[in-house]
Amino acid sequence: xxxxxxxxxxxFKNPIVVASGILGVTAASxxxxxxxxxGGVTMKSVSLEPRTGHPNPTMAGYPHYFMNAVxxxxxxxxxxxxxVKEYKSVCSAPIIGSVFATSAEEFAKVxxxxxxxxxxxxxxxxxxxxxxxEFGIPLAYSPEIASKVxxxxxxxxxxxxxxxxxxxxxNAWNNAAIAKACVEAGADAITAINTVSxxxxxxxxxxxxxxxxxxxISGPALKPIAVKxxxxxxxxxxxxxxxxxxxxxxxxxLEMMLAGGSLxxxxxxxWWRGEKVFGDIVKEMEVYMKxxxxxxxxxxxxxxxx
Amino acid sequence: MKPRTTTxxxxxxxxxxxKSFTFAYNNLxxxxxxxxxxxxPGIDQKPFSIANDNGKTFTLVVFKINKFTEALFNLxxxxxxxxxxxxxxxxxxxxxxxxxxVGGGYGAAPLAYLLEQAKQDKCTGELLVGxxxxxxxxxxxxxxxxxxxxxxxxxxxxxxxxxAVLEERLNKLTAVQRKKTIVCICGPEPMEYAxxxxxxxxxxxxxxxxxxxxxxGVGICGQCCxxxxxxxxxxxxxxxxxxxxxxxxxxxxYHRDKAGVKIKY
Numbered sequence: 001x002x003x004x005x006x007x008x009x010x011x012f013k014n015p016i017v018v019a020s021g022i023l024g025v026t027a028a029s030x031x032x033x034x035x036x037x038x039g040g041v042t043m044k045s046v047s048l049e050p051r052t053g054h055p056n057p058t059m060a061g062y063p064h065y066f067m068n069a070v071x072x073x074x075x076x077x078x079x080x081x082x083x084v085k086e087y088k089s090v091c092s093a094p095i096i097g098s099v100f101a102t103s104a105e106e107f108a109k110v111x112x113x114x115x116x117x118x119x120x121x122x123x124x125x126x127x128x129x130x131x132x133x134e135f136g137i138p139l140a141y142s143p144e145i146a147s148k149v150x151x152x153x154x155x156x157x158x159x160x161x162x163x164x165x166x167x168x169x170x171n172a173w174n175n176a177a178i179a180k181a182c183v184e185a186g187a188d189a190i191t192a193i194n195t196v197s198x199x200x201x202x203x204x205x206x207x208x209x210x211x212x213x214x215x216x217i218s219g220p221a222l223k224p225i226a227v228k229x230x231x232x233x234x235x236x237x238x239x240x241x242x243x244x245x246x247x248x249x250x251x252x253x254l255e256m257m258l259a260g261g262s263l264x265x266x267x268x269x270x271w272w273r274g275e276k277v278f279g280d281i282v283k284e285m286e287v288y289m290k291x292x293x294x295x296x297x298x299x300x301x302x303x304x305x306x
Numbered sequence: 307m308k309p310r311t312t313t314x315x316x317x318x319x320x321x322x323x324x325k326s327f328t329f330a331y332n333n334l335x336x337x338x339x340x341x342x343x344x345x346x347p348g349i350d351q352k353p354f355s356i357a358n359d360n361g362k363t364f365t366l367v368v369f370k371i372n373k374f375t376e377a378l379f380n381l382x383x384x385x386x387x388x389x390x391x392x393x394x395x396x397x398x399x400x401x402x403x404x405x406x407x408v409g410g411g412y413g414a415a416p417l418a419y420l421l422e423q424a425k426q427d428k429c430t431g432e433l434l435v436g437x438x439x440x441x442x443x444x445x446x447x448x449x450x451x452x453x454x455x456x457x458x459x460x461x462x463x464x465x466x467x468x469x470a471v472l473e474e475r476l477n478k479l480t481a482v483q484r485k486k487t488i489v490c491i492c493g494p495e496p497m498e499y500a501x502x503x504x505x506x507x508x509x510x511x512x513x514x515x516x517x518x519x520x521x522x523g524v525g526i527c528g529q530c531c532x533x534x535x536x537x538x539x540x541x542x543x544x545x546x547x548x549x550x551x552x553x554x555x556x557x558x559x560y561h562r563d564k565a566g567v568k569i570k571y
Contacts, residue, residue, distance in 0.1 A: 021527070022527075023527075023528035025527075025528040025531060025566045026528065026533060026566075028532070028534045028535060029536035029537075029538070032535070032537065044528065044566075050567055051565055053565070056345070056351035056352065056521060057343075057345055058521050058527070059521060059524075059527060061307040061308065061524065066526075068522075068527075070521065073529075073565050073566065074566055075562075075565050075566040075567040076565070076567070079566075079567060202309055202388060204311035204386065205311060205347050207347045209388075211350070211351075267526070268526060270524070270525060270526050274525075275525055275541075
């Protein structure tokens with residue numbers, strides 16, 4: 001049985017990648033996710049300057065969803081270059097860099113610095129839902145703005161021959177059009193999707209739980225939304241997809257691949273199944289492959305589009 | 307990790323700028339060394355190691371140090387708060403062991419709870435507490451005859467560090483006693499590092515509670531992951547063996563702030 005995925009020329013031993021913002025602060029913790037079974041990792045999004053993020057509570061877990069508003073805390077891109085170098089010195093699995101900024105120009109600046117690190121792919125976080133008050137409308141809500149950012153990042157990334165992926169938001173109603181615009185502007189891949197905007201209120205204390213009031217919903221509640229977005233993007237563009245959103249089981253991951261995902265992001269699944277979840281999902285996919293007599297896992301990509 | 311709600315029952319002075327806060331909560335089921343994330347709506351949510359849990363109430367011992375703890379000090383009994391937890395790995399012991407608990411400053415908070423719980427398993431214990439000065443010492447009267455103190459300025463007990471007292475206590479053990487002794491440490495990390503080294507030199511196993519910046523408490527955000535094992539201290543710690551701690555390259559050397567920037571000790 002072959003679970004390897006060749007994604008834009010980068011070889012992943014299996015399609016499960018640690019999603020951005022999950023155990024992604026340090027090189028050692030990313031390596032540990034690979035030891036636990038992940039095929040690759042995504043670092044937590046970094047910005048030009050260090051950010052401390054929002055006060056706690058920044059995360060809350062419920063039976064059907066997980067919610068977070070961390071506020072893009074990160075040590076800044078310069079310190080993160082060293083983090084990636086350190087990761088590469090201890091781990092051979094691919095690492096996807098992730099950048100965040102508030103304008104196309106700043107995205108290019110951060111990307112240019114991060115591309116001096118040995119990242120395999122660069123993901124453009126256009127879609128964090130938790131920073132609207134601070135930064136205005138997320139960039140992933142408009143084909144024009146999203147494609148402008150992509151074009152700026154492409155210019156600096158292609159000098160280093162690093163492929164780029166645009167990470168879309170489920171809060172946008174027209175992701176097929178946005179994906180198309182991003183690919184036309186130079187995106188080599190699409191990451192679909194980020195968390196969906198939501199809110200939860202504590203009825204005893206009668207106030208929002210997250211200090212930011214609003215947060216991004218992940219976990220099982222997000223999954224059917226993610227599957228539909230992946231499906232739409234697969235129909236709209238030829239570029240490969242990193243399918244992310246609510247995957248907690250091998251069956252969920254297979255569903256994402258059948259919808260069109262080549263790689264499958266996994267994150268808050270840890271809340272339900274512990275950190276062994278990365279390897280467990282892969283094992284569950286292998287059981288399915290055996291039962292269905294599938295030799296190459298990559299044969300499943302987009303197979304539900306008959 | 308949906309927040310639970312609790313009512314503040316009692317506030318008590320413990321030392322200068324240190325108070326204990328007792329909250330109503332049935333069957334929290336915590337173990338010494340575990341922590342809760344206490345939430346004051348509109349302010350912040352912070353981890354505190356549990357200083358007592360009797361099945362009906364739990365207590366946190368808090369040093370006034372920042373905006374959050376100031377807000378906590380201003381609360382009155384009856385206030386409703388949120389919390390998540392208990393989280394993390396506790397101190398562990400076997401029956402009939404001898405526990406030398408070593409605390410630095412408000413790091414002594416979980417150690418009295420530890421000694422009291424271990425007593426139920428027929429363990430014996432002694433408490434070693436150090437602080438900068440007498441006014442900051444915790445729990446000096448809790449275990450009469452079994453408490454040893456140090457202060458940096460010599461205002462109480464041994465003048466100097468608590469590690470010197472630990473050295474002295476370990477020196478007094480017979481070979482037989484040494485075999486059933488463990489050292490449990492909680493305090494500022496440079497002191498923890500020194501204490502683990504003293505215990506190791508004496509061939510006595512130790513356990514140490516590491517403080518790292520925590521956000522989620524459930525091993526997802528990655529903020530408290532330690533170099534170079536990569537383990538989140540909220541789930542794989544905060545209490546780890548001294549042997550393990552010494553194998554980690556950041557123990558006693560540096561930690562990360564809330565942005566993830568490395569800060570040297």
